[in-house]
Amino acid sequence: MNYVLAIDIGGTKLAAALVDEEGSVLRSGTRPTPRTDVMSALAALITEVTEGGPPPDAVGIGCAGPLDLAAGTVSPVNMPSWRGFPLREEVRKLTGLPTVLAGDAQCFALGEHWLGAGRDSTSLLGIVVSTGIGGGLVIDGMPLLGPTGNAGHVGHMSIDPNGERCECGGRGCVERYASGPNLARWALDNGWSPAFDGSQEQADARTLARDAAAGDPVAVAAFERGARALAGMIASTAAAVEITTVVIGGGVSAAGKVLFDPLERILDDVAGLAFVRAVKVHQSTLGVDAALAGAARLASMAR
The missing domain is CATH 3.30.420.40 (ATPase, nucleotide binding domain)
Incomplete structure (x- = not known):
């Protein structure tokens, strides 16, 4: 069974999950979104969700926008510490995995199309x-x-x-x-x-x-x-x-x-x-x- 790491980033909550190819969640976790040093909180959440579990082979991120998909950067309105933040690259470096990024509402649509x-x-x-x-x-x-x-x-x-x-x-x-x-x-x-x-x-x-x-x-x-x-x-x-x-x-x-x-x-x-x-x-x-x-x-x- 193959797994991916899914991440949802919003102004109030960070969420992550290990998900298999059928959409079943093996492990998941959430944390409040801090006003500063969001990456440290995200790194801790990723460790919590992945440590001791089957290794994922890719990462998908849905993040509040606006974003620049070509550059892999995000500037969420409710997260003032991130302006032009290179989220895709930072997560790729953190996990060592292929990483893709989209807006949170785009991920909402894709999720409802897949499973909802x-x-x-x-x-x-x-x-x-x-x-x-x-x-x-x-x-x-x-x-x-x-x-x-x-x-x-x-x-x-x-x-x-x-x-x-x-x-x-x-x-x-x-x-x-x-x-x-x-x-x-x-x-x-x-x-x-x-x-x-x-x-x-x-x-x-x-x-x-x-x-x-x-x-x-x-x-x-x-x-x-x-x-x-x-x-x-x-x-x-x-x-x-x-x-x-x-x-x-x-x-x-x-x-x-x-x-x-x-x-x-x-x-x-x-x-x-x-x-x-x-x-x-x-x-x-x-x-x-x-x-x-x-x-x-x-x-x-x-x-």
Whole structure:
């Protein structure tokens, strides 16, 4: 049996696993992401996962971006100590193994295509809806990464050229309408008053989803607005690259029906061409493990 080392690097958590060619995890571990000296924490995690186990023959890394695939460098927004950091080379030197790198959302898409809700689909768009919105494409079974490794960055597709200015500098980006913080921001600006139950809850997307499920009209409208932005992006992506499946994960996807019901209805309204209307939308089945699974698959494909 052959094994690969899968690594998932985010602003709050480092995860690693020894994974076999069928996708089964032999050993795994996680650690909080430190603000400085991330490589020392990552090295310790790799040792924890690999020591005494079967030797892996390749490493796959999914990392928060932006990244430069050609150079193998990363500059995660939430990791200020890494700017243009040569992650691929540092991990290769640490492990002595062939090492491949992709964005965390691209690995999410690849993981869901391999083992999750998009298993065996012809062409898939994976979307992570959380603090921001990331994405990845798997076309004819292969990840589409792009020249610099940033293909599938659907959160910054413009669905309204005259719309709101996004934090990225663009205008009308999907993220400005459908990310967790922006759902809550719009709701608060439009009169939403969270129905706190006496606990220390935040006025965030989770509370907004709870209130939407209870019928709060502003909360419902916020998810309708976010779903319309997502639907426009999905229809545009489907028209451009003929995806057959969309898998949505991330914290906001936990809203369930208050997100997916309006999304299905609005997508049916905005999609016209038959092959666009045929796209199936699913909620992630792998959840937080999807990116790690995708990193493993990335390594297996590159061997």
